[in-house]
Amino acid sequence: MQKKRKSWNLILLGLLLFLVLIIITAVSLGAVEIPLGHVIKIILAKIPFLKELTQISDVGVHETIIFKIRLPRVLLAGLVGLALATSGTVFQALLKNPMADPYVIGISSGASLGATLGLVLDLEFEFLALNTIPLFAFLGAVITVFIVYKLAQVGDKISVSTLLLAGVAVGAFLSALVSLLMVFNNDSMQQIVYWMMGSLSSKGWQQVEMIWLYIIGGYIIIHLFAKDLNVLLLGAETAQSLGLEVEFLKKILLVTASLLAGAAVAGSGIIGFVGLIIPHLVRLLVGPDHRILIPSSALVGAIFLISTDIFARTVIAPTEIPVGIITSLFGGPFFLYLLNKKKKTAGF
Numbered sequence: 001m002q003k004k005r006k007s008w009n010l011i012l013l014g015l016l017l018f019l020v021l022i023i024i025t026a027v028s029l030g031a032v033e034i035p036l037g038h039v040i041k042i043i044l045a046k047i048p049f050l051k052e053l054t055q056i057s058d059v060g061v062h063e064t065i066i067f068k069i070r071l072p073r074v075l076l077a078g079l080v081g082l083a084l085a086t087s088g089t090v091f092q093a094l095l096k097n098p099m100a101d102p103y104v105i106g107i108s109s110g111a112s113l114g115a116t117l118g119l120v121l122d123l124e125f126e127f128l129a130l131n132t133i134p135l136f137a138f139l140g141a142v143i144t145v146f147i148v149y150k151l152a153q154v155g156d157k158i159s160v161s162t163l164l165l166a167g168v169a170v171g172a173f174l175s176a177l178v179s180l181l182m183v184f185n186n187d188s189m190q191q192i193v194y195w196m197m198g199s200l201s202s203k204g205w206q207q208v209e210m211i212w213l214y215i216i217g218g219y220i221i222i223h224l225f226a227k228d229l230n231v232l233l234l235g236a237e238t239a240q241s242l243g244l245e246v247e248f249l250k251k252i253l254l255v256t257a258s259l260l261a262g263a264a265v266a267g268s269g270i271i272g273f274v275g276l277i278i279p280h281l282v283r284l285l286v287g288p289d290h291r292i293l294i295p296s297s298a299l300v301g302a303i304f305l306i307s308t309d310i311f312a313r314t315v316i317a318p319t320e321i322p323v324g325i326i327t328s329l330f331g332g333p334f335f336l337y338l339l340n341k342k343k344k345t346a347g348f
Contacts, residue, residue: 008286008291008292011292012295012299015296015300015303018299019078022306022307023074023078023306024040025310026077026306026307026309026310027039027066027071030070030314031317031318034065042066043066043071046067069204072207073203073204075208076203076207076211077302077305077308078305078306079208079211079212079215079302080200080211080264080271080274081301081303081304082219082298082301082302083218083260083261083263083264083301084101084102084260084261084275085278085298085300085301085302085304086218086222086257086294086301087257087260087275088101088102088274088275088276088278088297088301089275089282089290089293089294089297090222090229090253090294091104091257091275092279093229093232093233093290094232094250094253094254094257099276100164100276101272101274101276102257102258102260102261102264102275103272103275104164104167104168105144105148105164105167105170105171105258106144106145106148106166106168106170107141107145107261107262107265108171108265108270108272109144109170109171109174109175109178110140110141110142110143110170110171110262111138111141111144111262111265112137112175112178112270113140113177114139114141114143115133115134115136115137115140115192115195115196115265116178116181116182116188117136117181118133118137119133119188119191120181120185120188133195134207134210134211134266137262137265137266138262138263138265140174141258141261141262141265142258142259142262144170145254145255145258145262148167149255151163157247178192178196194269196324197269197270197325198268198269198272198324198325199268199322199324200312201313201320201322203268207267207268208267210266210267211264211266214259215260215263215264218256218257218260218263219298221256222253222257222294223294225249225252225253226291226294227290228249229249229253230289230290230291231244232244232246232249232250233288261275268323269322269324270324271305271323271324271327272324272327272328272331273327273328273334274301274305274327276331276335277304277330277331277334278300278301279293282296282297305323308323308326308330309323311326312326
């Protein structure tokens with residue numbers, strides 16, 4: 001066990017170092033390229049006890065670019081990737097379905113409807129650090145989860161198969177409502193469509209401050225239940241015989257994973273397939289134990305979305321591609337691969 005722990009620590013350390021490297025690389029790339037060494041020195045100069053070690057002049061313009069434009073966007077991408085990958089890992093375990101992701105129970109449709117209402121109503125207010133559109137998206141995601149949860153509840157228990165079917169049905173209905181609102185509000189259609197594509201363009205510290213507490217708090221809760229999630233995979237009866245409160249655990253994990261995905265959508269719009277791809281790739285690296293799978297998926301999710309955003313904003317610069325389009329180009333074929341693999345396993 002001690003050897004395994006040491007191996008896990010090395011994996012996490014390696015992923016963490018790689019994440020730091022990706023963050024620095026992302027901050028350095030753009031219309032104005034800033035050398036990596038320059039980026040490191042400018043960032044270190046902001047840390048009080050390291051400030052004296054950095055000797056750098058003429059940082060004015062570069063400092064503004066780094067701290068006002070690029071760093072907040074990169075950190076937002078990391079937070080969103082972390083949230084989507086973590087919630088995807090939980091949904092795949094809870095639903096025992098390799099094709100599940102944060103949007104499988106209608107979260108994307110609920111968030112889309114909320115954001116569309118926010119755009120159409122053109123209201124201006126703020127609550128708990130969330131302004132109008134992200135707040136409506138967040139509320140839309142949470143209300144959708146509550147409706148789906150209630151539809152799947154039988155007594156004090158949750159039917160996993162009913163949850164999946166209810167999510168598909170509710171998601172389809174809410175998507176139809178979004179389309180209907182777009183038809184009747186041509187003036188807002190372009191803005192709605194762009195938001196639904198998922199983009200980190202023009203996002204800054206406001207979005208980071210808006211969602212970081214929800215995402216970090218949600219991740220910590222899920223991480224604390226990682227060992228219990230392993231037990232749950234043995235089957236409900238076995239888990240119960242080992243003293244686990246199965247239904248309580250399902251509720252906590254389902255709500256927390258949904259809130260994670262809702263916060264991610266509120267910050268960046270609809271970015272699909274991250275929660276589908278990342279858990280599968282990470283399982284190949286670290287195995288199925290959620291004590292290492294959850295933190296590894298979180299780090300790889302952050303790395304993946306930051307890397308994807310680099311590609312989205314540089315491949316045809318100065319034009320930016322919405323990052324949701326790039327993740328869908330990766331995720332669509334991967335989903336078809338999983339579907340084909342499952343079909344062969346089932347013997348069809």
